[in-house]
Amino acid sequence: MPPKKKTPAADPVASQEEDVSMAEAPPEEPTEDVIGDDANPAILGVDEQPIRVLAGSSEKAASYEFAKEDHTLGNALRYIIMKNPDVEFCGYSIPHPSEAVMNVRIQTYEGLALDALEKGLTDLMDLCDVIAEKFVAAREDYTSEMQS
Amino acid sequence: MDYDPMVMDTEASGPTVKITEAGANHVDFELQNVDLAFANSLRRVVLAEIPTMAIDLVQVEENTSVLADEFLSHRLGLIPLNSKNIDDVVYTRDCDCEDYCELCSVTLSLHAKCTSDDIMKVYARDLVVDAQRANQYVGNPVITDPEGLGTVICKLRKGQELRMRCIAKKGIAKEHAKWAPTSAVGFEYDPHNKLRHTELWFEQDPVKEWPMSKYAEWEEPPQEGEPFDFDAVPERFYFEVESAGNLEPDAIIQQGIKVLQQKLAAVIRDLTDGEGETNGINGGGYDAPRSPDLNMNGQWQDAGYTTPYGNGGQANTWSNAGAATPYGATPYGQNGANGW
Numbered sequence: 071m072p073p074k075k076k077t078p079a080a081d082p083v084a085s086q087e088e089d090v091s092m093a094e095a096p097p098e099e100p101t102e103d104v105i106g107d108d109a110n111p112a113i114l115g116v117d118e119q120p121i122r123v124l125a126g127s128s129e130k131a132a133s134y135e136f137a138k139e140d141h142t143l144g145n146a147l148r149y150i151i152m153k154n155p156d157v158e159f160c161g162y163s164i165p166h167p168s169e170a171v172m173n174v175r176i177q178t179y180e181g182l183a184l185d186a187l188e189k190g191l192t193d194l195m196d197l198c199d200v201i202a203e204k205f206v207a208a209r210e211d212y213t214s215e216m217q218s
Numbered sequence: 219m220d221y222d223p224m225v226m227d228t229e230a231s232g233p234t235v236k237i238t239e240a241g242a243n244h245v246d247f248e249l250q251n252v253d254l255a256f257a258n259s260l261r262r263v264v265l266a267e268i269p270t271m272a273i274d275l276v277q278v279e280e281n282t283s284v285l286a287d288e289f290l291s292h293r294l295g296l297i298p299l300n301s302k303n304i305d306d307v308v309y310t311r312d313c314d315c316e317d318y319c320e321l322c323s324v325t326l327s328l329h330a331k332c333t334s335d336d337i338m339k340v341y342a343r344d345l346v347v348d349a350q351r352a353n354q355y356v357g358n359p360v361i362t363d364p365e366g367l368g369t370v371i372c373k374l375r376k377g378q379e380l381r382m383r384c385i386a387k388k389g390i391a392k393e394h395a396k397w398a399p400t401s402a403v404g405f406e407y408d409p410h411n412k413l414r415h416t417e418l419w420f421e422q423d424p425v426k427e428w429p430m431s432k433y434a435e436w437e438e439p440p441q442e443g444e445p446f447d448f449d450a451v452p453e454r455f456y457f458e459v460e461s462a463g464n465l466e467p468d469a470i471i472q473q474g475i476k477v478l479q480q481k482l483a484a485v486i487r488d489l490t491d492g493e494g495e496t497n498g499i500n501g502g503g504y505d506a507p508r509s510p511d512l513n514m515n516g517q518w519q520d521a522g523y524t525t526p527y528g529n530g531g532q533a534n535t536w537s538n539a540g541a542a543t544p545y546g547a548t549p550y551g552q553n554g555a556n557g558w
């Protein structure tokens with residue numbers, strides 16, 4: 071249990087002072103840290119990128135890897151992409167339950183798989199807009215109905 | 219294959235929402251003409267991904283009660299805190315501060331000492347909310363009982379004392395259930411089990427042993443000897459959302475949809491940012507996950523877009539005379555820019 075201490079972070083002015091004191095620290099230490107970060111693949115772009123195209127993909131048939139996504143996005147996206155008539159196949163999977171990764175496979179008759187993915191995302195966005203709108207309207211209807 | 223595209227396309231009429239019941243802490247509604255996948259996404263997002271406030275750090279200065287520090291900390295974490303307009307609060311991980319600050323947290327202090335011979339109860343109302351916070355709502359303990367006490371935190375005997383500083387932070391239920399906005403989300407479809415998505419366990423007769431859902435009378439019961447409809451899909455979803463008190467039930471649904479859209483927006487942003495640098499296509503000298511159907515020589519065994527019906531591309535079994543798509547002239551129905 072941490073003992074009670076005055077936290078400089080709670081005060082923006084105090085935290086600035088802390089920053090200054092950090093700069094006074096020996097310069098080697100932070101430099102070493104930066105080198106360490108560069109060598110660490112987890113901090114490089116590839117792993118930061120939440121979406122990755124899996125090896126072996128072509129223009130019309132591609133697999134995308136979504137980091138930190140699950141059935142919430144996967145299934146709804148799969149469904150909406152499948153509704154696109156240019157799409158021959160769309161499926162999603164979660165390769166391993168203890169890895170926060172979701173894969174989507176798209177194969178198209180016509181056009182790029184990437185376009186189908188983008189269209190799926192915007193279509194799902196539109197659907198969300200409609201549902202939100204309809205919910206608010208239904209809620210207002212219900213309230214006025216109850217009052218009368 | 220002959221079919222009426224409008225019958226297959228359940229979204230031809232567009233999704234509808236009907237409120238069946240609503241109160242101060244619950245809302246029941248029916249969502250119609252959306253896919254099971256989408257309805258389930260909404261359920262999942264409401265259950266686990268709506269941000270709320272909950273006590274996350276506890277600094278124990280004095281605890282002479284019979285309960286251990288961590289036991290009390292756990293209880294404090296589970297107290298529902300008002301999370302209205304939580305968008306004003308940032309996640310600590312996105313905040314510029316080092317530990318926590320008034321932009322990303324709310325401080326509640328608790329000081330109670332029993333001085334009488336009677337057992338004293340410490341309630342959620344005894345938490346004193348610090349004025350330094352993002353807005354006037356966030357962090358207030360939810361108190362709904364007529365006496366205005368809130369949940370019991372612990373009981374003290376004469377001479378026992380509690381003095382703690384609690385730091386409430388923004389979070390989601392995926393990380394810890396204390397951040398859940400709902401105590402329950404009822405989700406139901408197909409009350410007569412016509413689709414056979416579930417199998418009812420029974421001793422003698424499932425009809426007698428399983429009570430009917432209250433939504434059963436809203437839908438046509440199956441006829442005697444009715445053949446199974448292989449084309450049927452669930453279309454009507456009955457939601458029952460019960461708030462834990464930290465957010466209004468309407469706000470929960472609206473926030474849920476918003477969270478889903480934020481997810482989508484993040485993916486779209488990422489996709490447009492990373493356009494062209496299709497990382498991974500050429501890389502992968504290591505044993506990385508890869509797309510199916512690539513043989514040892516790196517050649518496609520199958521182009522991926524041919525169908526088992528022999529004719530790849532446009533000339534497939536689905537394209538009927540003239541119409542470009544199985545769904546009629548426009549891909550997504552006929553009304554407006556987006557066919558919803």
Ligand SMILES: [Zn+2]
Pocket residue numbers: 310313314315316317318319320321322323
């Ligand atoms: Zn902060």
